[in-house]
Amino acid sequence: MMDILTLENISYCYDDKRLALDNVSASFRAGERIAILGNNGAGKSTFFQCCNGLLRPSSGKIFYKGALLGRSKRELLALRQGIGLVFQDPDSQIIAGSVESEISFGPMNLRLPQADVAKRVDQALEQMHLDGYAERAPQYLSGGEKKRVTIADILAMQPELIMLDEPTASLDPENVAALERTLAKLSNQGIAIVIATHDVDFAYKVAERALVFAGGKIIADDDICEIFAAESILTAANLKPPLVYEAFKALRSKFNLDLAMPRSIEELCACIERI
Amino acid sequence: MFIDILAQKSRLRRVNTVFKICATIILLIIAVTASHYAVGMLLAVLLAVLTIAIGGLRLREYMTALALPLGFLLAGSLALLFELSPQPNGILSVQIFSSWLSISEDSLARATLVASRALGAVSCLICLSLSTPMPALIGALRRMHCPELVIDLMYLIYRYIFILLLIHHDMRLAARSRLGFRDYKTSIRATAAIYTNLLSRSYLFASKNFDAMESRCYDTGIRFLERK
Numbered sequence: 280m281m282d283i284l285t286l287e288n289i290s291y292c293y294d295d296k297r298l299a300l301d302n303v304s305a306s307f308r309a310g311e312r313i314a315i316l317g318n319n320g321a322g323k324s325t326f327f328q329c330c331n332g333l334l335r336p337s338s339g340k341i342f343y344k345g346a347l348l349g350r351s352k353r354e355l356l357a358l359r360q361g362i363g364l365v366f367q368d369p370d371s372q373i374i375a376g377s378v379e380s381e382i383s384f385g386p387m388n389l390r391l392p393q394a395d396v397a398k399r400v401d402q403a404l405e406q407m408h409l410d411g412y413a414e415r416a417p418q419y420l421s422g423g424e425k426k427r428v429t430i431a432d433i434l435a436m437q438p439e440l441i442m443l444d445e446p447t448a449s450l451d452p453e454n455v456a457a458l459e460r461t462l463a464k465l466s467n468q469g470i471a472i473v474i475a476t477h478d479v480d481f482a483y484k485v486a487e488r489a490l491v492f493a494g495g496k497i498i499a500d501d502d503i504c505e506i507f508a509a510e511s512i513l514t515a516a517n518l519k520p521p522l523v524y525e526a527f528k529a530l531r532s533k534f535n536l537d538l539a540m541p542r543s544i545e546e547l548c549a550c551i552e553r554i
Numbered sequence: 555m556f557i558d559i560l561a562q563k564s565r566l567r568r569v570n571t572v573f574k575i576c577a578t579i580i581l582l583i584i585a586v587t588a589s590h591y592a593v594g595m596l597l598a599v600l601l602a603v604l605t606i607a608i609g610g611l612r613l614r615e616y617m618t619a620l621a622l623p624l625g626f627l628l629a630g631s632l633a634l635l636f637e638l639s640p641q642p643n644g645i646l647s648v649q650i651f652s653s654w655l656s657i658s659e660d661s662l663a664r665a666t667l668v669a670s671r672a673l674g675a676v677s678c679l680i681c682l683s684l685s686t687p688m689p690a691l692i693g694a695l696r697r698m699h700c701p702e703l704v705i706d707l708m709y710l711i712y713r714y715i716f717i718l719l720l721i722h723h724d725m726r727l728a729a730r731s732r733l734g735f736r737d738y739k740t741s742i743r744a745t746a747a748i749y750t751n752l753l754s755r756s757y758l759f760a761s762k763n764f765d766a767m768e769s770r771c772y773d774t775g776i777r778f779l780e781r782k
Contacts, residue, residue: 331769333765359770364766376687376692377689379778379779379781381778383779384770384777387778397779416558416687417713418558419559432770436770
């Protein structure tokens with residue numbers, strides 16, 4: 280399958296001469312679910328902003344659908360349409376006075392005809408279970424509802440890859456569960472999902488692959504189970520393995536189990552039943 | 555914020571906004587140029603009935619929205635009502651030192667006319683703002699060929715009112731929970747700190763917000779879908 284986005288030896292330097300991204304390479308394929316793990320200040324946000332074309336890397340190459348990203352506005356707009364970015368704080372993303380206008384902002388910027396915009400808005404509203412919210416004002420929505428609006432914002436752009444920055448921060452468990460279902464659905468539609476998160480339990484449940492950032496470098500890029508199995512990576516990035524993973528490891532060594540690694544509490548319970 | 559909530563729930567918000575703006579302007583001209591005090595009074599009553607009966611607001615809500623402008627209006631008319639004269643004249647006179655503060659028939663008529671004109675005009679504007687949410691108003695102004703820059707600023711300012719209000723509320727609460735307002739001196743200091751913080755936070759917020767707009771292909775001019 281063709282890579283949607285490939286970054287080759289990307290570096291980014293803010294004014295203070297500190298390298299926020301240090302020679303980073305990665306690529307993302309259609310329908311993949313990838314977690315970006317790492318501490319605060321490890322370079323995750325800078326990485327996201329480079330992927331979306333908000334920041335221009337100091338050095339390195341970006342390929343969008345196989346083509347090298349140039350400097351023209353047309354290329355940049357195409358990248359921003361194809362790679363959607365969901366911000367951590369919904370309030371810093373939402374600018375309109377009603378949910379419907381808010382979702383229409385992206386498609387309107389693509390200069391689509393009104394009828395197409397209306398169709399995309401309706402689809403996004405339905406996909407994020409926001410039917411009946413069209414005319415609500417964002418200032419009177421709850422945190423979970425605002426998060427859904429910001430994802431609908433991006434869905435209306437019909438991207439091939441969605442990057443979510445700390446999507447579970449400030450969501451209650453019920454909304455986290457709803458988010459998991461949404462992400463699974465989008466991934467089934469062939470949209471690649473990239474999630475930057477501190478929540479290893481969430482990452483372990485939704486992602487199949489993980490990139491580990493530390494000090495502006497990618498120190499690991501592998502199957503997420505392999506990552507949590509590698510002590511040296513966890514220590515270097517200051518990560519703790521997910522609870523389900525740890526619990527299963529303890530069970531496995533005690534009972535000599537030959538079962539597939541469970542990804543969620545439910546799967547873990549099923550494993551315990553079989554002992 | 556209170557007016558915004560009322561406008562969102564008014565049944566009149568679906569009425570064509572350009573029509574509402576035009577009607578408001580015409581009524582405003584009638585109210586301000588009226589030569590009889592009954593015109594303003596009549597407008598005030600009619601518009602109140604329109605907003606309450608058809609818009610579906612409560613009388614109490616309408617009066618709360620009207621209370622502040624009404625307060626200014628009364629204070630202003632009181633000043634017009636009295637005039638200073640060397641000897642007592644007119645309906646009522648009060649002696650102040652060597653001169654008289656009096657209400658004459660002329661001043662009474664003048665004050666009533668001005669107050670009723672102002673009341674009519676205020677009613678027009680309150681009626682518009684209680685029946686039209688701000689985004690609809692801005693959208694209509696765009697269709698009426700208001701400059702793009704002004705429109706963009708109006709959208710952003712409207713959104714920021716709520717964001718900054720929320721941040722301000724949270725910071726005040728946080729300061730109060732640490733006894734930041736226990737006496738006059740700490741209140742002054744806490745208020746200063748809060749406003750300093752608010753300024754730097756709003757810069758930060760604006761830059762984040764701009765990033766988010768750019769990441770959704772923002773180019774020039776904020777445009778939203780307007781369904782017929």
